[in-house]
Amino acid sequence: MIPKTKRTQTARRLRLWWVLGNRHTRRQLGTVEDWKTRGVFWFGALTVGLVIQGFAWLSEESFSVTEHVFDRYPYAFLLITPFGLMAIVWVMNFGGKAARGSGIPQVLLAHKQSYHWLRAPFLSLRVAVLKVLLTCAGLLVGATVGREGPSVHVGAAIMYKFGTWAKLKQRQVESSLIVAGGAAGVSAAFNAPLAGIVFAIEELQQSMEARTTGTFIMAIILSGVVVLAFAGHYSYFGVPDVTAMPLADYPYIIGVSAACGLLGGLFSLFLVQGNRAVAPLVSKRPLRVAFIIGIFLACMAILSDGLTMGSGYGEARALLAGESEGSWLTAGGKILATLLTYFSGIPGGIFSPSLAAGAELGSAMGPVFPQVPAVSLILVGMASYFAGVVQRPITAFVIVLELTGNNHDILPALMVSALVGAAVSKLVMAEPVYHVLARDLVRGWDHLLREKEELASAAATDGAVVEQKK
Incomplete structure (x- = not known):
């Protein structure tokens, strides 16, 4: 028969083992708050x-x-x-x-x-x-x-x-x-x-x-x-037919990327500076500014046969499929139309228009570099111009890669073009455009912070008065 003290020690050890094991299991599974967060x-x-x-x-x-x-x-x-x-x-x-x-x-x-x-x-x-x-x-x-x-x-x-x-x-x-x-x-x-x-x-x-x-x-x-x-499973810009680029083509790729990255940086610079210049007019006469910009956009659309309107998704897809050819005028019109639309103050992004403008630039440079496949130049133009606009090279080449069917043969060229485009862009635009726009944006909402600080100060003053009366 087991002595009472030994039975007590055994029971304590079993209880301790169960508590520690259960605690470890709870830590692995997570608390109710953890599952609430996951949900x-x-x-x-x-x-x-x-x-x-x-x-x-x-x-x-x-x-x-x-x-x-x-x-x-x-x-x-x-x-x-x-x-x-x-x-x-x-x-x-x-x-x-x-x-x-x-x-x-x-x-x-x-x-x-x-x-x-x-x-x-x-x-x-x-x-x-x-x-x-x-x-x-x-x-x-x-x-x-x-x-x-x-x-x-x-x-x-x-x-x-x-x-x-x-x-x-x-x-x-x-x-x-x-x-x-x-x-x-x-x-x-x-x-x-x-x-x-x-x-x-x-x-x-x-x-x-x-x-x-x-x-x-x-x-x-x-x-x-x-x-x-x-x-369903689809690629945003379709699946263009591209092959791996030989090392001899990389000097041309770097040249195209530098030009597109510079234009992307200039776009960001004009976007920020133009937005700051137009902001007082938009604040005082928002409808008048929108009307004037609308006239310009309509005239550009008529002159370009509609190519400057919209996101540019259709035009970029057609370029990659070989159904159309890009031009410097169309690229410049798309860039200018994107700037004017942003200045008007309406909701809308610059992602797709920038990718479309990059595609137009890459295609327009095709006759200058006839030894490089046209589709490869278009993809390089998209990655480098977009990298120049946002100055996020990894985001740029990953987006272009995924949006065109994940063809890894073109990946090295996209990586080089995005890095070159972002680096050249910094020569004219020191900071990423979205961060500069965010810093400018907060100035128009600082009244909310002042109101909160005034309310907090008033509450603290009222509390001090109540304490003195006591």
């Missing part, structure tokens, strides 16, 4: 994918109507575009000024803890709805806008709202939700999950916490699953 990420990502897919369909249908009307009545856009821009600006100013522009500067500010006071106005569902509807309206009236930047804004707003409704306890989760929402927006907009991850790391977050990486990537995968379910 918000996952369900939010599925919702983002569904919304962005609807946004893509609506934007394509909108521009399809525009093309149909333009083919029949091109001169009608001398009225449609200016009055349409006026209507969009009026609705935006009435419904939510935070919907202005591409949306990426808003997300950059909102995810930083130092600007947490901007999250409510920038990431409201009203702003997200306006972003979708007004971007499509811009395409409908013949403006030059893309939907990828707005998709980042909409995705971040949806994920942030889910986190607010769930009342998550961890403060830092809000920032992770914003970044994951923006990345899921890019992934769903382009059907390019890897591009979403790289964009989030390189542009939005610039670093990632190890504890949120798995959940973050899962959110991007889930948004991509929704796109696959509704749109």
